[in-house]
Amino acid sequence: MNAMVIDAKDTVAVAIEPIRKGEEVSFILNGEIKTVSAINDITIYHKLAIVEMKKGEPVVKYGEHIGLAATDIAVGEHVHVHNVESHREDL
Amino acid sequence: MKFLGYKRPDGRVGIRNKVFILPASICAADTARIVASQVEGSVTFHNQNGCAQVASDQQLTMDVMAGMAANPNVYGIVVISLGCENCQMDLVTKAIRERTNKPMKTFIIQECGGTIATVEKAVRAAKKMVQEASLLQREEFPISELIVGTECGGSDPTSGLAANPLIGALSDKLVELGSTSILSETTEFIGAEHILASRAATPEIKDRIYEIIHRYEKALQLVGEEVREGNPSPGNKAGGITTLEEKSLGCIHKGGHTSINEVYDYAKQVKKASGLVIMDTPGNDPSSVAGMVAGGAQVVVFSTGRGTPTGNPIVPVIKITGNKITYANMEDNIDMDASPVIYGPETLEEMCDKLLDEVLQVANGKLTKSETLGYIETAIARVCNYV
Numbered sequence: 001m002n003a004m005v006i007d008a009k010d011t012v013a014v015a016i017e018p019i020r021k022g023e024e025v026s027f028i029l030n031g032e033i034k035t036v037s038a039i040n041d042i043t044i045y046h047k048l049a050i051v052e053m054k055k056g057e058p059v060v061k062y063g064e065h066i067g068l069a070a071t072d073i074a075v076g077e078h079v080h081v082h083n084v085e086s087h088r089e090d091l
Numbered sequence: 092m093k094f095l096g097y098k099r100p101d102g103r104v105g106i107r108n109k110v111f112i113l114p115a116s117i118c119a120a121d122t123a124r125i126v127a128s129q130v131e132g133s134v135t136f137h138n139q140n141g142c143a144q145v146a147s148d149q150q151l152t153m154d155v156m157a158g159m160a161a162n163p164n165v166y167g168i169v170v171i172s173l174g175c176e177n178c179q180m181d182l183v184t185k186a187i188r189e190r191t192n193k194p195m196k197t198f199i200i201q202e203c204g205g206t207i208a209t210v211e212k213a214v215r216a217a218k219k220m221v222q223e224a225s226l227l228q229r230e231e232f233p234i235s236e237l238i239v240g241t242e243c244g245g246s247d248p249t250s251g252l253a254a255n256p257l258i259g260a261l262s263d264k265l266v267e268l269g270s271t272s273i274l275s276e277t278t279e280f281i282g283a284e285h286i287l288a289s290r291a292a293t294p295e296i297k298d299r300i301y302e303i304i305h306r307y308e309k310a311l312q313l314v315g316e317e318v319r320e321g322n323p324s325p326g327n328k329a330g331g332i333t334t335l336e337e338k339s340l341g342c343i344h345k346g347g348h349t350s351i352n353e354v355y356d357y358a359k360q361v362k363k364a365s366g367l368v369i370m371d372t373p374g375n376d377p378s379s380v381a382g383m384v385a386g387g388a389q390v391v392v393f394s395t396g397r398g399t400p401t402g403n404p405i406v407p408v409i410k411i412t413g414n415k416i417t418y419a420n421m422e423d424n425i426d427m428d429a430s431p432v433i434y435g436p437e438t439l440e441e442m443c444d445k446l447l448d449e450v451l452q453v454a455n456g457k458l459t460k461s462e463t464l465g466y467i468e469t470a471i472a473r474v475c476n477y478v
Contacts, residue, residue, distance in 0.1 A: 016433050045248030046331035064286050066337035086334040
């Protein structure tokens, strides 16, 4: 296991080891081991997409919206300041 | 679920049995320190306030002093004042008596005839009090008597991944068992306040959540500072934090998933058996802890990533880290390694049971690492606050 999903609703996993481009990323989701392929190098504790997010869709971590996708984000892609924008919501 | 505690005459239940030497102002702090150093079983702290404060600022100091004195971990109080400070002895004792009827003695340095004369009288009174305290036996009480403060400091990426979610799971468990859990550090809510507000039990509580955050922002704007700017910091971003919402969510995870049932101002008396509540405290750890201790928390659970030494004179602080390197590096200061939440083999649920067991053991008398080291650092929030 080299990544972790905090909440079952999350669209991102967090790398718990340094991950290289092309490497298999494995994590547990709903009690099952899942894998995706890393599109970029992922620094430890950085995020990568585990589901596809279209531009403008919410990025979900801790089961909550942490921002909106600023571009289309593919599964396995590094998710950070280059492709997420902060968005204040009125819940 | 039960723990062994000390019953106080005001009905509250403590898990320590200290005599508290309370300096009413900075001018009494050294005398209080000398008194405490002579009496085994007594504690004090270096009060830096108590005089030359505007009314609203002085009120924060008064609330911390009265609240710490009334904390059920304290058997009795010896108050020492200089005599001419703004926090006059009659004001301090009145504030304490509004919260508790436990034993109390008072000494005014300018009336006793200086430090040495005061020390002699206060030491005699404190010695008598610790002897009385030592007669008290622990009795069994339900866990619903516990008010648990939660805090984070020296955070790193593992705080949001392991230690804070673990404290959140503990908080959910405590709420289920009928206790009170306090979520603190208003500055850390900023960016996720709409998420916290959506968990408020009533519309009034929702308004209060926004109120304490806006009040904080306004107080800082008065001195030309903008709290939302510069967050997340370059260091946060390098660590993998993308947005302010994400940063704040990592912190508020300590509050678990239950509804927020009350919002308390700094150092105000917290009710037992209230479930999850918020206290408006600064991000500065010792002053946030002091606020919750003044609110009546008998124990604090504290997550750290980098490793911090924080303790408190009257309340045990249980420190946990999700960073196994930090734990190995600072085992002297940290009580529990929470890294299995990330790396296994234990699950979050299993680690939560382990943490709850640790809380109960500490409630029953096990000393925390900060207690064995004698850590007592304390700070009191100000009107133009710490962040």
